[in-house]
Amino acid sequence: MDIPNINILRSKKFTNKLLNSINNIINDIDRPVKFMHVCGTHEHTISKYGLRSILPSNIEIISGPGCPVCVCPAADIDKIIELAKKKDTIITTFGDMIRVPGTNISLAELKAKGADIRIIYGPNDAVKIAKENPKKEVIFFAIGFETTAPLIGYEIQSGPPSNFSVICAHKLIPAALELLISQSQLNLDGFISPGHVSAIIGLKPYNIFSQGYHIPNVITGFEPNDVLLAILLLLNEKKEKKYNVLNEYSRVVKPEGNLIAQEIISDVFDSISSPWRGIGRIYDGGLAIKEKYHEFDAEKKFEIEIEVSRDIPPGCSCHLIMIGKLKPNECKLFRKKCNPINPIGPCMISREGNCNIYYKYYKK
Amino acid sequence: MSEKESLKVIRLAHGAGGILQEELINFITQNISLKNINNGIGVGELDDGATIPLENYDKELIITSDGHTISPIFFPGGDLGQLSICGTVNDILMMGGKPIALTSCYIIEEGFELQKLDKIVNSFNKTAARANIAIIAGDTKVMPRGTLNEIIITTTGIGIRNKSIKIEDKNLKVGDKIILTGSIGDHGTALMATREGFDISTDLQSDIALLSPIIDSIKNEIQNNYVHSMKDPTRGGIAGALNDWAKKNNLSIHIEEEKIPIKRQVQAICDMLGLDPYNIACEGRALLAVDSNHSERILEKIKETKIGNEAEIIGVVKVDNPKNVLLKTIVGGTRYIDMPIGEPIPRIC
Numbered sequence: 001m002d003i004p005n006i007n008i009l010r011s012k013k014f015t016n017k018l019l020n021s022i023n024n025i026i027n028d029i030d031r032p033v034k035f036m037h038v039c040g041t042h043e044h045t046i047s048k049y050g051l052r053s054i055l056p057s058n059i060e061i062i063s064g065p066g067c068p069v070c071v072c073p074a075a076d077i078d079k080i081i082e083l084a085k086k087k088d089t090i091i092t093t094f095g096d097m098i099r100v101p102g103t104n105i106s107l108a109e110l111k112a113k114g115a116d117i118r119i120i121y122g123p124n125d126a127v128k129i130a131k132e133n134p135k136k137e138v139i140f141f142a143i144g145f146e147t148t149a150p151l152i153g154y155e156i157q158s159g160p161p162s163n164f165s166v167i168c169a170h171k172l173i174p175a176a177l178e179l180l181i182s183q184s185q186l187n188l189d190g191f192i193s194p195g196h197v198s199a200i201i202g203l204k205p206y207n208i209f210s211q212g213y214h215i216p217n218v219i220t221g222f223e224p225n226d227v228l229l230a231i232l233l234l235l236n237e238k239k240e241k242k243y244n245v246l247n248e249y250s251r252v253v254k255p256e257g258n259l260i261a262q263e264i265i266s267d268v269f270d271s272i273s274s275p276w277r278g279i280g281r282i283y284d285g286g287l288a289i290k291e292k293y294h295e296f297d298a299e300k301k302f303e304i305e306i307e308v309s310r311d312i313p314p315g316c317s318c319h320l321i322m323i324g325k326l327k328p329n330e331c332k333l334f335r336k337k338c339n340p341i342n343p344i345g346p347c348m349i350s351r352e353g354n355c356n357i358y359y360k361y362y363k364k
Numbered sequence: 365m366s367e368k369e370s371l372k373v374i375r376l377a378h379g380a381g382g383i384l385q386e387e388l389i390n391f392i393t394q395n396i397s398l399k400n401i402n403n404g405i406g407v408g409e410l411d412d413g414a415t416i417p418l419e420n421y422d423k424e425l426i427i428t429s430d431g432h433t434i435s436p437i438f439f440p441g442g443d444l445g446q447l448s449i450c451g452t453v454n455d456i457l458m459m460g461g462k463p464i465a466l467t468s469c470y471i472i473e474e475g476f477e478l479q480k481l482d483k484i485v486n487s488f489n490k491t492a493a494r495a496n497i498a499i500i501a502g503d504t505k506v507m508p509r510g511t512l513n514e515i516i517i518t519t520t521g522i523g524i525r526n527k528s529i530k531i532e533d534k535n536l537k538v539g540d541k542i543i544l545t546g547s548i549g550d551h552g553t554a555l556m557a558t559r560e561g562f563d564i565s566t567d568l569q570s571d572i573a574l575l576s577p578i579i580d581s582i583k584n585e586i587q588n589n590y591v592h593s594m595k596d597p598t599r600g601g602i603a604g605a606l607n608d609w610a611k612k613n614n615l616s617i618h619i620e621e622e623k624i625p626i627k628r629q630v631q632a633i634c635d636m637l638g639l640d641p642y643n644i645a646c647e648g649r650a651l652l653a654v655d656s657n658h659s660e661r662i663l664e665k666i667k668e669t670k671i672g673n674e675a676e677i678i679g680v681v682k683v684d685n686p687k688n689v690l691l692k693t694i695v696g697g698t699r700y701i702d703m704p705i706g707e708p709i710p711r712i713c
């Protein structure tokens with residue numbers, strides 16, 4: 001196994017240098033700034049290394065809708081639940097997803113009642129299950145951002161067996177960022193953008209933020225010094241009154257992205273206006289399977305009827321947490337009625353969710 | 365959280381050394397009418413074991429009880445037999461006692477291969493001989509196929525210590541230094557890597573060990589009560605052990621990430637699986653809370669032993685922020701270390 005060298009990216013010496021420069025620039029800027037990241041893994045890095053505690057108090061880092069499980073709307077879960085109730089049907093999906101409730105019930109609860117719901121590591125496992133169970137319908141509940149879409153696209157292109165189909169609940173990050181910018185109360189000064197997603201889509205989709213909205217953007221890796229370097233770069237843009245798209249994570253992200261993956265996405269999917277849990281419809285915010293592959297689209301293949309869905313349980317503020325308007329500790333239920341053992345909303349259920357991460361690393 | 369809600373059914377996490385396990389133990393022990401003998405440490409203290417002070421005598425007995433299961437039963441660096449003895453002996457040692465004898469019960473699944481049993485019994489007996497502990501009684505049960513996973517060994521350990529020794533979980537003092545005797549997470553990570561089918565061509569092995577050499581090296585300091593408390597961070601890892609201390613003593617523990625030995629392979633595997641090495645079990649490490657005036661000397665003595673040569677002072681006991689464990693991270697930030705909630709599960713999505 002290849003063990004990456006993480007020394008510099010976690011070295012305190014380098015951290016101190018970065019902090020020094022950050023402190024100098026923020027003094028020059030002389031007003032509070034607010035940056036947003038949109039990735040559960042970034043929140044993990046920030047919280048796990050206590051970065052907020054070493055940053056100057058006038059730099060605020062808030063967390064956006066970066067948890068793919070959390071943003072999946074209840075309506076999509078309700079659909080997959082209806083399918084799971086059918087005879088001779090196997091539902092496959094990723095781990096955290098099965099615990100998130102739809103309007104009334106989660107896949108995990110349905111599984112406990114006997115439905116055949118299997119946790120898999122990737123869509124290729126789902127196709128394998130379909131091949132092994134030719135008499136059953138195998139449906140993959142596809143969630144995630146641009147990172148997982150090419151994997152499922154590839155399986156669809158490769159001609160899976162006819163008993164395989166997909167509920168496609170994929171979401172696209174750039175559209176969500178655009179929505180967040182338009183939320184005037186947020187007053188964002190810049191984005192710490194997700195490295196994984198950018199490795200697929202490249203830098204171009206972010207251009208609109210610099211050209212259209214004059215907001216700087218740094219594609220960022222996931223080590224503590226990656227994040228601090230990104231903050232320094234954003235501050236520098238602020239100071240110089242520039243708003244470029246910069247690539248801090250160039251060891252992984254190529255400017256053009258992953259062209260093969262992009263080709264798969266555009267061959268298999270159309271981008272559509274898509275609902276995000278608690279946030280609402282986002283124009284170009286999600287993916288749907290193209291007409292030419294409709295035989296693998298579970299929504300076309302089966303008649304699915306669901307009643308009106310409910311995204312946010314009573315009392316839960318996940319919709320505000322996900323767009324950075326509220327912090328987990330500002331929710332009345334946080335740490336009281338809502339905790340990882342008895343979670344109420346998706347942000348506490350998923351390990352990428354903000355409430356879950358806060359529960360682990362912050363006490364107040 | 366409401367106890368009723370989370371205890372509707374027993375989940376795996378109820379056995380993982382975190383908050384849920386506390387709830388389960390509470391549920392089981394709350395209605396016991398007699399919880400200790402002669403004011404010794406009893407089940408109410410939830411310590412590594414109990415003490416029975418002997419009347420008219422300056423010694424007390426130490427009793428500990430353990431159930432041992434592990435998957436796979438043969439793992440890199442050890443097996444279930446060795447684990448059962450180490451677990452029992454270490455619990456007695458962590459109370460400052462001298463292990464003298466144990467009893468055991470083998471519960472075996474129908475169909476279990478005799479050859480495997482032979483290996484486990486062999487390693488059980490050999491490890492007991494190394495620990496100089498007698499095996500004085502036992503029992504066996506065979507259960508129908510499918511009612512348990514291969515084999516479970518339960519043990520009851522008996523030790524003895526001077527009544528003057530005050531070591532117990534509740535005995536932390538403000539200013540105490542926390543010593544960790546070696547790298548963390550080796551055991552749990554090696555097991556998880558085996559189960560997840562990682563090819564660890566590296567030499568990552570369980571840290572499983574008898575802690576006797578460490579205890580022997582600081583015998584005098586233990587007799588003089590310079591060692592206030594000891595714990596072996598098994599299930600729940602050092603996060604579980606340190607939080608337990610902080611809670612029971614109504615004090616805080618501040619530790620420094622930089623000082624905590626973590627093997628590179630362990631860190632890499634944990635990063636990959638989205639796990640926190642602080643929550644992962646060790647089977648041959650100890651945490652000691654010691655008088656700060658004697659901490660350097662105790663550290664030096666521990667470092668002279670083979671299993672303790674990487675020992676470090678990792679933190680200090682303070683008054684502020686009672687009941688919490690705070691970590692100064694490698695980049696200089698501060699964050700809390702929480703009591704683990706359940707079994708550490710690899711991140712899937």
Ligand code: SF4
Pocket residue numbers: 315316317318321328331332333334335338339343344345346347348349355
């Ligand atoms: S703490 Fe719980 S109830 Fe509150 S927003 Fe988070 S998930 Fe929802």
